[in-house]
Amino acid sequence: LITIRELYKNKENYVGKEVSVGGWVRSIRDSKTFGFVVMNDGTFFETLQIVYSDKLINFAEISKLNVGAAIIVKGLLVATPEAKQPFEIQAADVTVEGTSTAEYPLQKKRHSLEYLRTIAHLRPRTNTFQAVFRVRSLIAYAIHQYFQERDFVYVHTPLITGSDCEGAGEMFRVTTLDMENLPRTTEGKVDYNEDFFNKETSLTVSGQLNGETYAMAFRNIYTFGPTFRAENSNTTRHAAEFWMIEPEIAFADLQDDMMLAEGMLKYVINYVLENAKEEMQFFNQFVDKGLLERLHNVATSEFGHVTYTEAIEILEKVNDRFEYKVSWGCDLQTEHERYLTEEVYKKPLFVTDYPKDIKAFYMKMNEDNKTVAAMDLLVPGIGEIIGGSQREDDYAKLTARMAELDLKEEDYEFYLDLRKYGSTRHAGFGLGFERCVMYLTGMANIRDVIPFPRTVNNCEF
Numbered sequence: 001l002i003t004i005r006e007l008y009k010n011k012e013n014y015v016g017k018e019v020s021v022g023g024w025v026r027s028i029r030d031s032k033t034f035g036f037v038v039m040n041d042g043t044f045f046e047t048l049q050i051v052y053s054d055k056l057i058n059f060a061e062i063s064k065l066n067v068g069a070a071i072i073v074k075g076l077l078v079a080t081p082e083a084k085q086p087f088e089i090q091a092a093d094v095t096v097e098g099t100s101t102a103e104y105p106l107q108k109k110r111h112s113l114e115y116l117r118t119i120a121h122l123r124p125r126t127n128t129f130q131a132v133f134r135v136r137s138l139i140a141y142a143i144h145q146y147f148q149e150r151d152f153v154y155v156h157t158p159l160i161t162g163s164d165c166e167g168a169g170e171m172f173r174v175t176t177l178d179m180e181n182l183p184r185t186t187e188g189k190v191d192y193n194e195d196f197f198n199k200e201t202s203l204t205v206s207g208q209l210n211g212e213t214y215a216m217a218f219r220n221i222y223t224f225g226p227t228f229r230a231e232n233s234n235t236t237r238h239a240a241e242f243w244m245i246e247p248e249i250a251f252a253d254l255q256d257d258m259m260l261a262e263g264m265l266k267y268v269i270n271y272v273l274e275n276a277k278e279e280m281q282f283f284n285q286f287v288d289k290g291l292l293e294r295l296h297n298v299a300t301s302e303f304g305h306v307t308y309t310e311a312i313e314i315l316e317k318v319n320d321r322f323e324y325k326v327s328w329g330c331d332l333q334t335e336h337e338r339y340l341t342e343e344v345y346k347k348p349l350f351v352t353d354y355p356k357d358i359k360a361f362y363m364k365m366n367e368d369n370k371t372v373a374a375m376d377l378l379v380p381g382i383g384e385i386i387g388g389s390q391r392e393d394d395y396a397k398l399t400a401r402m403a404e405l406d407l408k409e410e411d412y413e414f415y416l417d418l419r420k421y422g423s424t425r426h427a428g429f430g431l432g433f434e435r436c437v438m439y440l441t442g443m444a445n446i447r448d449v450i451p452f453p454r455t456v457n458n459c460e461f
């Protein structure tokens with residue numbers, strides 16, 4: 001069987017010849033003596049028209065097919081210069097592999113994204129999700145390529161962990177204990193010594209701490225895997241299970257980190273513009289008008305830079321327009337992030353040097369002793385897409401900060417060892433993969449860029 005992608009890409013090899021194609025019926029029209037089937041096979045963002053006639057012995061069977069049926073068609077590929085599509089198949093044989101029914105939910109009309117979420121197992125058969133999930137796949141490939149071309153080592157960090165990297169307490173517990181009959185210590189606490197790992201464990205919120213250990217061995221590494229957060233935020237940008245890319249670079253500071261992030265994002269944008277032309281055109285036309293122009297601009301101009309302190313000064317001047325008023329020390333909300341990147345800078349914007357109290361324990365303290373060498377990358381339409389920092393590489397400063405935050409040294413021995421044995425400046429960041437897919441496709445809801453979304457109150461399929 002040949003793919004529709006191959007027919008389109010190398011049509012001169014196939015026009016005028018007999019071909020066999022397997023695919024699914026998108027629409028069907030028949031009259032007494034002949035009919036048309038439009039099918040797609042998912043390999044390319046175009047459909048293929050099949051003309052069939054009552055000369056076929058199963059003409060009646062074909063005419064009765066419902067949308068969604070799986071068929072294999074054999075016949076002559078003929079050029080159709082006047083038509084919308086460059087060619088069609090004149091069927092010599094149509095084999096019905098699997099029928100469908102009239103109740104098939106994806107009839108030829110537009111469905112809302114909300115409705116399609118309720119049929120997450122069927123939605124990849126629609127144009128929108130064909131485009132989203134092929135582009136998602138290409139972005140993943142481009143990210144690997146960016147790092148591999150630069151000799152970064154891909155590290156598989158564990159999903160089950162005993163530490164809370166971000167210290168936000170948003171972990172999903174992993175346990176084999178009997179919930180109905182929990183073992184208790186003499187003080188009445190749950191006795192995790194009885195649990196599978198002899199300790200309390202959770203699904204990881206970030207691979208960073210493990211990633212850092214490999215950066216101290218390989219210099220440049222990255223992770224790319226699922227992460228989990230039990231954040232109770234029911235927004236269009238939060239998922240409980242999402243994928244994160246976390247590079248970590250040794251002998252590098254915050255400037256190097258931002259250059260890496262900017263280079264990576266531009267590389268990935270150029271990659272999809274080049275390798276998913278049909279899909280990107282579709283997004284530009286039907287999902288987000290202006291997407292292509294915006295991405296071209298992002299790929300060819302420099303990102304903005306502002307410190308947190310400067311950003312607060314800008315935001316305080318227009319405090320009346322915000323639901324959450326800002327003042328120095330507060331965490332930036334999405335409304336503030338979007339104002340900065342959409343209205344003030346109108347491009348991707350690095351915000352740096354946040355107050356230490358709103359950031360994680362591992363970030364390097366700045367000389368002012370109030371802020372840390374952190375950076376968030378904000379983009380129009382979404383807000384934060386990347387969070388990163390230079391890491392605290394000084395043993396005494398790190399343990400002092402951990403003591404302030406009541407973190408137990410014995411839980412982080414492996415991490416502290418990195419500051420004992422050949423410590424050096426190093427930095428890294430985390431790119432939220434789904435937010436990156438949203439940014440590059442113009443899709444507005446995280447639920448529509450991950451195949452089977454897990455969000456508050458929702459773990460279907």
Ligand code: 4AD
Pocket residue numbers: 165166205206207208229231237238239240242244246247384385386387388389428429430431432433434435
């Ligand atoms: O800013 P975050 O929390 O940073 C870290 O986890 C660091 N350990 C990264 C590092 O320095 N290696 O998360 C990084 C990114 C965010 O910028 C956001 O894009 C994404 O992960 N993210 C989420 N995406 C979807 N749903 C959620 N609930 C997310 N939480 C964070």
Ligand code: MG
Pocket residue numbers: 376384386387
């Ligand atoms: Mg963050």
